[in-house]
Amino acid sequence: MPDMTHLGLDETALERLGGLWTAREIAQQPQMLRETQALLMARRAEIEAFLAPLLAQPNLRVILTGAGTSAFIGECLAPVLSTRLGRRVEAIPTTDLACAPQLYFEADTPTVLVSFGRSGNSPESVAAVELADRFVKSLHHLVITCNADGALARYGQGARGQTVLLPDATHDRSFAMTSSFSCMTYAALAVFGGIADRDARVSAIAHATQQVIGTHAATMKAVADEGYERVVYLGSHIFQGLARESGLKLLELTNGGLVTMFDSPLGFRHGPKTIVNDKTLVVVFLSNNAYTRGYDIDLIDELRRDRDAARVIAITAQDGVGLPVEDQVRIEGLEDADDADLLFPYIVAPQMFAFYESLRYKLTPDKPNTSGTVNRVVQGVRIHELS
Structure with missing residues (x-):
């Protein structure tokens, strides 16, 4: 019989407390890491065929981007990946790229834009990929996301893109990102650090x-x-x-x-x-x-x-x-x-x-914002036209 407790509380109690999804998604991370690795191994040839000719360019620039927690993935990985690849790897949030693209994109530098997104529907993240296409002459998209139906997932399926779709359970239903953060981080580390090497670790x-x-x-x-x-x-x-x-x-x-x-x-x-x-x-x-x-x-x-x-x-x-x-x-x-x-x-x-x-604090972890002014997928963002 499967274990119906998470973080020391049974599912009935967690549901009553409004914390079932948060507890479940924290607790599922070991299994989700294993499933993410299995998924990457199954697609290893395809992913490596996409990246190999790009990484062969000595002047390649890699931008790791996302909003909020997804942006912090880049902050965790940029120094490591830059050292391993011997290429420029920078963490730049979509919230910066969207509001000042002229300061960050380089028209003549071949670039891989790595977009992280739990839902893949954040307005700034969608705007960032569209602006990158306008500013950079030689651009490729690598999308790492947990939502097959998100805008980013579809965007990475173009001729110059690749989408890495993670296990459906990583598309966290709770307000706070937990297993989505760890598995997107793991996927990027594996994709750029060696998928087969990760299999042993x-x-x-x-x-x-x-x-x-x-x-x-x-x-x-x-x-x-x-x-x-x-x-x-x-x-x-x-x-x-x-x-x-x-x-x-x-x-x-x-x-x-x-x-x-x-x-x-x-x-x-x-x-x-x-x-x-x-x-x-x-x-x-x-x-x-x-x-x-x-x-x-x-x-x-x-x-x-x-x-x-x-x-x-x-x-x-x-x-x-x-x-x-x-x-x-x-x-x-x-x-x-x-x-x-x-x-x-x-x-x-x-x-x-x-x-x-x-x-x-007597809050419901799955939806802790009592006023409803902060949402699981950000709302209220107006993307301005750039002439």
């Missing part, structure tokens, strides 16, 4: 993600019940994008009830640290890279010496952070993994924390 990533859900759901609930008034997420390089996504999840699911911010451990000292008081929770994503990790640990040590923060929690795949066991979310099996592999088990702890905070 997906099991360890999915297992580690499941371990965090199974081991630390109760921990995240207990942390939420402590009643912090401010939450700060910190991460170096690619984890700064993850920190931004984590802060947004908390802001969305508490309907703005919690003050949140994100930064890098090094950047945090330059003013933003003034947010810390005795009602502040600080969460640090630690790098597996020894050099970078040194800076992460320095900041943790400083926060402990200051004694201003109510609590400091490390999300880490390695020990040796100087924090008590109860203040560590330890990731099993990825102690030697590349930091990019850690994106997936790392994000589920903040997602669970945001879910439990939503319940603590």
